[in-house]
Amino acid sequence: MEKTFAMIKPDAVQRGLVGEIIRRYEQKGLRIAGMKVMMVTEELAMKHYAEHVNKPFFPGLKDYITSGPVVALVLEGKNAVAEVRKINGSTNPLDAACGTIRGDFAQEVGRNVVHGSDSVESAANEISIYFTPEEVLDFDFLPNKWLYE
Ligand code: DAT
Ligand code: MG
Numbered sequence: 001m002e003k004t005f006a007m008i009k010p011d012a013v014q015r016g017l018v019g020e021i022i023r024r025y026e027q028k029g030l031r032i033a034g035m036k037v038m039m040v041t042e043e044l045a046m047k048h049y050a051e052h053v054n055k056p057f058f059p060g061l062k063d064y065i066t067s068g069p070v071v072a073l074v075l076e077g078k079n080a081v082a083e084v085r086k087i088n089g090s091t092n093p094l095d096a097a098c099g100t101i102r103g104d105f106a107q108e109v110g111r112n113v114v115h116g117s118d119s120v121e122s123a124a125n126e127i128s129i130y131f132t133p134e135e136v137l138d139f140d141f142l143p144n145k146w147l148y149e
Contacts, residue, residue: 034074
């Protein structure tokens, strides 16, 4: 089954949105295969956002993502990568549809409350940055037979 990496960013943790955000992933049928509350160090931020380190917004992004606890998640499901991106909504909350997490809870791109991997390859890389193999569980998720044909 496909896995993706998601993050509930520091603003969402501080605003008490952890339960609401996880509820949205769970109600879609995604399974939580890994989860932890942690700080993102500068080193982790540079690995995670390697493609953005030379962009003008990177210093702000790094300050934001390292500013407080985050919740790191491994979510599993058919098309988990695309499903989480859809639930999260567009990167810039101004463009994010109502009903998406960013559309409902965010106003600025620099405070966009969640992250989701953009491809299966990015997901595998990001999971390996934030989790050890032992921290990602493999178990029989009983609702799968009611979610998938
Ligand atoms: P996404 O998080 O939707 O995958 P991304 O990979 O393009 O988006 O960018 C990573 C994060 O960097 C994004 O969540 C918010 C920040 N960011 C992206 N573009 C930005 C911009 N033009 N100004 C400020 N922050 C930006
Ligand atoms: Mg991205």
